[in-house]
Amino acid sequence: MTIELNELTKSFGGRLVVDHLSLKIEKGEFFALLGSNGAGKTTTIKMMSGLQTPTSGDIKIDGQSILSNLQVAKQMMNISPQETAITPNLTVMENLEFTAKIYGCNTKEAVSRAHDMMAKFRLTDRAKAKAKTLSGGLQRRLSIAMAMITNPQIVFLDEPTLGLDVRTRRDLWNILLELKGQITMILTTHYLDEVEALADRVGIMHQGKLCALGTVLELKENFNKNSLEDVFIYVTEETEVLV
Amino acid sequence: MSSLHFASRNQKEIIRDPLSLVFGFGFPIVLLFLFSIMQQNMPYDLFQINKLTPGIIIFSFSFLTLFSGMLLGKDRGSSFLMRLFASPLSARDYIVGYFLPMIPIALLQIVICIIAASFFGFSIDINSLLAIIVLLIISFLFISFGLLFGTLFTDKQVGGIFALFVNLTAFLSGIWFSLDLVGGTFKTICYLLPFAHAVDATKAAFSGNVSGLWGSLSVVVGYTVIIMRIAIVIFRRRMQS
Numbered sequence: 001m002t003i004e005l006n007e008l009t010k011s012f013g014g015r016l017v018v019d020h021l022s023l024k025i026e027k028g029e030f031f032a033l034l035g036s037n038g039a040g041k042t043t044t045i046k047m048m049s050g051l052q053t054p055t056s057g058d059i060k061i062d063g064q065s066i067l068s069n070l071q072v073a074k075q076m077m078n079i080s081p082q083e084t085a086i087t088p089n090l091t092v093m094e095n096l097e098f099t100a101k102i103y104g105c106n107t108k109e110a111v112s113r114a115h116d117m118m119a120k121f122r123l124t125d126r127a128k129a130k131a132k133t134l135s136g137g138l139q140r141r142l143s144i145a146m147a148m149i150t151n152p153q154i155v156f157l158d159e160p161t162l163g164l165d166v167r168t169r170r171d172l173w174n175i176l177l178e179l180k181g182q183i184t185m186i187l188t189t190h191y192l193d194e195v196e197a198l199a200d201r202v203g204i205m206h207q208g209k210l211c212a213l214g215t216v217l218e219l220k221e222n223f224n225k226n227s228l229e230d231v232f233i234y235v236t237e238e239t240e241v242l243v
Numbered sequence: 244m245s246s247l248h249f250a251s252r253n254q255k256e257i258i259r260d261p262l263s264l265v266f267g268f269g270f271p272i273v274l275l276f277l278f279s280i281m282q283q284n285m286p287y288d289l290f291q292i293n294k295l296t297p298g299i300i301i302f303s304f305s306f307l308t309l310f311s312g313m314l315l316g317k318d319r320g321s322s323f324l325m326r327l328f329a330s331p332l333s334a335r336d337y338i339v340g341y342f343l344p345m346i347p348i349a350l351l352q353i354v355i356c357i358i359a360a361s362f363f364g365f366s367i368d369i370n371s372l373l374a375i376i377v378l379l380i381i382s383f384l385f386i387s388f389g390l391l392f393g394t395l396f397t398d399k400q401v402g403g404i405f406a407l408f409v410n411l412t413a414f415l416s417g418i419w420f421s422l423d424l425v426g427g428t429f430k431t432i433c434y435l436l437p438f439a440h441a442v443d444a445t446k447a448a449f450s451g452n453v454s455g456l457w458g459s460l461s462v463v464v465g466y467t468v469i470i471m472r473i474a475i476v477i478f479r480r481r482m483q484s
Contacts, residue, residue: 049329053483071331079329081322087252089259094252101248102330130259146326 001062001076001153001184002027003048008057010043010208017043019208020057025201030176030185032195035205036236041188042082044205045156048186049079061154075103078152082159084143088132092123092142095131096149103150113149121145121175137168144172154184161194173197192228202228206236245332249340257310257344267310268352271303272359279363289420296360297374297445298418301438303352304382305409307345308389312401315341315393319481334479341390342383349382350375374448377460381441384467391474394481416442437466 003025010018018040025031035041046052048059050070059066066073086095096117100110118124121141126134131142140160147155157176161169169191176185176198189195195202196216204212204219212219212235216228225231257263275295282290318324327337353375361367388408392401413419416438422430433439440459447456 051325051328071333074329074331077329079326081325083322085322085326087256087323089256090252094255098248098252099326099330102245102327102332102336104245104331 003154003184003186004060004063005044005048006058006060008044008047008059009055010040010047010052011055017208018047018054021205021208021210023203023210023213025184025186027184028181030180030187030198030200032187032189032199032202033205034189034192034195034202034232039205039236040208041205042158045079045158045186045188048154049077049156050074051079076152077154077156078103078147078150079156080144080147080158080160082162084136084139086131086139086142086146089130091128091130092118092134093127095142095146099146100149105150113151117145117149120148120178122171137164137171140164140168141172141175144175148179148183152183154186157185157187159189160187161189161191169194192232196228204232204235211235246336246339246343249327249332249336250343253314253340254344254347256314257348263306263310267303267306267348268355270306271299271352271356274302275299275356275359275363292360292363292365293449294446296356296365297449298416298442299360300353300356300378301381301416301441301445302409302413302418303356304349304385305405305412306352307349307382307385308392308408309401309405310348311341311345311386311389312392312396312405313389313398315390316396316398316401319393320397320399328482334475334482337478337482338390338475341393342386345382345386345389346379349379349386353378353382370449370451373451373453374445377444377448377456380460380467381444381463384437384441384463384470387467387470387474391470391477394474394477411436412438415439418442437463 005021005023008018008021009016021044033041033044043052047054050066050073054067061073061076087098090098093114096114097110100113101107105113118127121144123138123141123145126138131139134142144157144160161172164172173194179185180198187195187199199216201213201215202219203210212223212231214222219228219231220226223231223234225234278290278295279292282292288294318327357365357367357371392404396404415433415436417433422433422439440462444456444459444463447459
């Protein structure tokens with residue numbers, strides 16, 4: 001599904017957090033949204049996933065505004081929040097089943113999807129373990145599996161590998177790469193190597209504005225830099241909107 | 244249907260926490276036991292079992308406030324509620340989902356307390372059925388308080404507020420002593436709040452005094468509606484922000 005932001009703006013009190021953001025993300029695209037802390041990434045994700053109402057502007061999915069029919073849009077989307085979002089006293093299987101059911105699956109379908117997700121996210125051997133007993137890496141995998149079990153057409157991954165060790169991060173990358181192309185994925189992260197490994201296109205936000213947009217290669221060429229990190233440092237030092 | 248799935252999750256979260264079970268079900272029985280022993284050595288009927296049991300059950304309901312408040316506060320404090328807010332669940336689903344699992348817990352508390360009290364001489368008769376229904380209605384008040392606290396505060400803050408709440412429930416309700424013993428302004432304040440009315444309604448129900456329970460019960464129901472309404476309004480506002 002194509003997701004389109006038109007002049008999306010969010011202010012809290014007098015403070016402008018997202019400033020007239022316009023952007024189009026294509027169906028099946030893996031899009032990475034970068035920016036320093038406080039750049040407006042998470043607020044943008046929250047507005048796109050229906051968690052916050054924009055001050056002005058619009059968000060369209062396949063040409064239809066989500067603001068006028070949020071409940072329908074929510075059925076098509078899911079989110080993996082920045083912190084692990086699981087229910088601790090339920091087992092891995094129960095967490096997955098529960099998520100599928102609140103999106104309308106019957107028990108048989110929820111069980112079937114839960115088994116699929118456990119296989120895909122390599123959680124099958126911990127199916128009966130309470131979520132609170134899992135390691136941080138496994139909890140994060142479960143949290144992302146809970147976002148995927150509803151077969152979303154758009155999924156928001158807000159810093160999915162934050163705080164994970166190198167091995168666990170790589171495992172998660174491989175899982176996300178397997179899903180690439182099937183779902184429109186919007187990722188926010190501070191790990192630039194993650195962006196290079198996963199993303200089709202990158203947007204860099206600074207002070208609420210989209211300051212750079214393109215593939216990693218295009219950004220390096222456009223800004224005449226050797227690495228994405230150099231581009232990021234350069235762009236986030238400038239306040240002028242470049243796109 | 245989604246609200247029932249959510250309610251099921253909430254019930255599992257509560258009953259799988261062993262401390263909840265110990266405090267919610269065990270503590271009132273311990274109190275029944277201790278006060279019954281104290282009564283045996285007293286020259287007057289301060290903790291007579293038929294007067295004590297309704298109060299102890301009302302006291303045990305304050306743990307419903309703790310359970311519902313802690314659960315909602317914990318969900319709000321974690322990203323889990325963000326996940327839920329991004330789902331198609333409606334505001335109604337949340338309220339039903341947090342409220343519904345408390346009812347069987349309340350019913351269990353009532354039945355366990357009555358059975359435990361019967362071992363200390365509490366008489367179970369047909370009026371006990373009426374009392375169970377009245378107590379279930381009263382339990383809604385305590386669940387509503389929990390939802391209000393959970394909507395306003397974090398789980399850690401709810402723990403602190405519970406300490407204050409449980410003492411208010413105990414001392415302003417006439418659970419441990421007759422309010423007539425103190426009288427005056429204290430008694431007036433107690434009857435401005437719903438807790439003393441809850442105890443009076445329960446005592447009336449256990450004694451089969453149907454005509455005497457409506458006045459007290461209507462005060463409790465009135466408070467329940469107001470507290471629940473405030474909790475829903477604040478929760479909806481938090482959802483939208």
